[in-house]
Amino acid sequence: MDAKTLCLGALARGPASGYEIRKMFEEGAYAAFHPIGFGSIYPALTALLAEGLVACQEEPQAGRPDKKVYTLTPEGHAALVRSFASNRPAVDKYKSDTLFMLSLAEVMEPDRVRRLVADYKDLNASELEKMAECDPADMTAGQRFVFGLGKAVYSAIATYIDNNAGALVDSLERGDHEPLPGRSAGETAPHRARKAGE
Structure with missing residues (x-):
């Protein structure tokens, strides 16, 4: 626009x-x-x-x-x-460094991934807290609709993280994930290679 x-x-x-x-x-x-x-x-x-x-x-x-x-x-x-x-609206674009990094979680230490997910959850919880301070009664119908949609999105993110973050970190710690393209199946993640050499 x-x-x-x-x-x-x-x-x-x-x-x-x-x-x-x-x-x-x-x-x-x-x-x-x-x-x-x-x-x-x-x-x-x-x-x-x-x-x-x-x-x-x-x-x-x-x-x-x-x-x-x-x-x-x-x-x-x-x-x-x-x-x-x-005017036809352009397709929504969402930018997130955190989600880009998490899409490549296999190149990070499990503890780093755990912290990233926790920080992302905290960030979304903080946005929900800010929204809780707003009074929808002071909004127009359109503003209330978008406000409610925003709350639903932030809540859904928190629920998804609660239900799935543990499985992601467990998978990384076990090393049972598929290798990234460009890395052979025999190559291990950095943290597993260190553990093997200890």
Whole structure:
């Protein structure tokens, strides 16, 4: 989704400065959905302003330059509606260093894998705790739906880890897994080779 549409969507929640829009995508309501570069926000807002899709009001700040607060215009709201009606969403992309590493668990020590899984579970538990502090009653119907879906995903991750992490580590400790392509069946994992030499 392009930066202009992302900014229109952010402003649909209410007036905001460019910095506040950036925060929405870095650590706020949209952090889990879509990245937007800081260098993309202001050019997008400038273009939206020129097209009459947003309005801008400058608010004085003590000891600092005036704060530019952008507001969605009726034309901007209509443009957002048209965009959502006609654009096909791109396929979701999920990035995770942890899951990439775990997909190659056979090249790591079992204790390292155990720690990675525990840290990943803790991270997801932390996100669930943050969500528990939110009040769905203050959300729109769409926000409640996405909020509930997020909780379901984090809960499912925790349940999957509880049910399957032990079997993964046990398999690595026994060395009964298939060798990775590029390594022959006779080659052992580093931790097993050390144990054999002890």
